[in-house]
Amino acid sequence: MMRILVITHKRLANLRNGHDLRVWHLCRELAKRHELYLLTVNLSSLDKFNDRIVGLADVFKEMNDAPSLPATRPSLKRHFRRNDSNYYSLSYPHHFSEVTNAIADICEQNSISHIIVFSLFLAEFVRPFSSNKKILFDLMDSEVLTLTREVQFLPPWPLQLKTRLKSHLMHARLARAEACLPHWFNHVTTINDADSHTVCRLSGKSSNISTIPNGVSTEFAETFDANGVVAKRRGVAFWGNLSFKPNSDAVRFFYENVYRPYLAPAGIEWCVVGKDAERWLVEAAKRDHGIRLTGFVDDICSVLDEYPVMVNPMRIGSGLKNKVLEAFAMGLAVVSTGLGIEAVSMAREGIDYMRADEPEKIAVAIKLLIEDERLRLSIIESARRVVLEHYTWSKVAGDLDALLRSL
Numbered sequence: 347m348m349r350i351l352v353i354t355h356k357r358l359a360n361l362r363n364g365h366d367l368r369v370w371h372l373c374r375e376l377a378k379r380h381e382l383y384l385l386t387v388n389l390s391s392l393d394k395f396n397d398r399i400v401g402l403a404d405v406f407k408e409m410n411d412a413p414s415l416p417a418t419r420p421s422l423k424r425h426f427r428r429n430d431s432n433y434y435s436l437s438y439p440h441h442f443s444e445v446t447n448a449i450a451d452i453c454e455q456n457s458i459s460h461i462i463v464f465s466l467f468l469a470e471f472v473r474p475f476s477s478n479k480k481i482l483f484d485l486m487d488s489e490v491l492t493l494t495r496e497v498q499f500l501p502p503w504p505l506q507l508k509t510r511l512k513s514h515l516m517h518a519r520l521a522r523a524e525a526c527l528p529h530w531f532n533h534v535t536t537i538n539d540a541d542s543h544t545v546c547r548l549s550g551k552s553s554n555i556s557t558i559p560n561g562v563s564t565e566f567a568e569t570f571d572a573n574g575v576v577a578k579r580r581g582v583a584f585w586g587n588l589s590f591k592p593n594s595d596a597v598r599f600f601y602e603n604v605y606r607p608y609l610a611p612a613g614i615e616w617c618v619v620g621k622d623a624e625r626w627l628v629e630a631a632k633r634d635h636g637i638r639l640t641g642f643v644d645d646i647c648s649v650l651d652e653y654p655v656m657v658n659p660m661r662i663g664s665g666l667k668n669k670v671l672e673a674f675a676m677g678l679a680v681v682s683t684g685l686g687i688e689a690v691s692m693a694r695e696g697i698d699y700m701r702a703d704e705p706e707k708i709a710v711a712i713k714l715l716i717e718d719e720r721l722r723l724s725i726i727e728s729a730r731r732v733v734l735e736h737y738t739w740s741k742v743a744g745d746l747d748a749l750l751r752s753l
Contacts, residue, residue: 348460348751349380350462351384352384353385353449353462354386354468356388356389357386357388359399367560370399371563372743376750382405382406383452383456384410385411386409387412387468389415410452412448416438416440421437423437428518428519429523430522431473431523445471459480460753462484463531465486473531480750481531484536485541487538488536488540488541488544488664489523489524490524491541492663493517495685496513497513521548525550528545528549529551533554535558535746536555537559538665539557541664541665542555558745558746559742560671560742562668562674563675564738580614582614582654582656582716583617583618583650584600584658585618585650585672586619587620588622589621596686597618598626599659600616607709615638616637617649618640619640627639650676654678655712655716656669656678656679656681657680657681657682658680658683658686663685667686670687671733674729674733675733679700681702681708690732692737697725700715
């Protein structure tokens with residue numbers, strides 16, 4: 347049994363948040379094998395939330411919060427950094443020292459042998475311990491890859507010149523930060539092979555970089571067949587945090603290029619589940635009764651089991667879209683862009699999902715799956731087998747545990 351210190355940059359408070367979802371489920375599985383301790387290093391002076399996910403005390407033997415980030419203005423030295431891995435040591439040197447001292451105290455008091463770190467912006471706080479602790483750094487999503495993809499959709503030069511220059515500066519700093527990770531720590535993990543390849547390219551290393559995907563909860567898998575035989579609605583669903591930029595971009599792209607020209611005339615409903623819908627979408631839903639905008643719902647399965655198809659029209663972002671695994675488990679046939687499905691490497695195009703990148707092809711795939719029940723059920727059943735074999739939290743946490751033991 348190992349004694350593991352888990353360090354996060356925010357409180358674990360919401361399982362609809364991708365970061366919290368991953369940390370919570372991986373740690374819950376690891377706690378069955380090891381003794382876990384939690385340290386939250388709150389990197390936002392504006393974050394005043396005190397809620398925690400129910401059940402944390404059953405996972406972590408001890409939970410601590412590092413000293414809060416000062417409300418004072420950061421040092422001007424931060425503007426001269428070339429690398430985002432020294433932002434906090436330059437901006438708040440006293441706070442930086444307080445946090446590293448807190449980490450040292452927890453390690454000494456509890457005989458910590460291993461550290462798991464979640465978030466790129468914690469790297470500088472943990473680097474001082476790399477000589478005497480086994481450290482696994484879970485980058486999750488490559489910030490560099492995410493930003494690279496976002497820049498592709500900015501207006502061409504010279505429009506938005508300030509935004510472009512800021513993005514290029516940020517890209518350079520993030521690239522240097524991610525390049526350091528495999529050199530500083532024993533092992534680096536990401537959620538997606540594309541993210542892992544980005545870190546390999548930036549760092550020039552590959553031997554200590556691995557992909558550990560996300561998983562799906564058994565509660566989703568248990569809903570299978572609720573929607574398998576007869577779909578209650580002739581429609582397609584999308585869900586997620588609508589203020590998250592990759593999601594908001596996907597929703598706008600789908601509305602303008604797929605729903606309005608192809609699906610609305612065919613009488614196909616579009617259901618959007620999630621909080622923080624943008625104003626334009628709220629207004630569109632008021633005008634068009636074919637758009638069902640639910641907002642946040644506690645029991646997402648109760649809404650989604652009415653729909654035969656899930657669409658994932660992502661164009662930007664990285665990592666793994668949890669909604670795809672959830673759809674596989676719940677029994678919705680998936681239509682996705684290539685980027686939206688890239689992290690689910692074990693899924694097979696045309697067998698477990700349908701891929702479409704152009705608007706007309708997305709619409710054709712949705713219509714086909716709605717009309718062809720035999721094809722839809724074949725895809726649903728095949729996709730569920732993929733999830734249960736490769737993408738449960740128990741399976742992926744087992745892979746992470748094996749990696750930890752090998753350090």
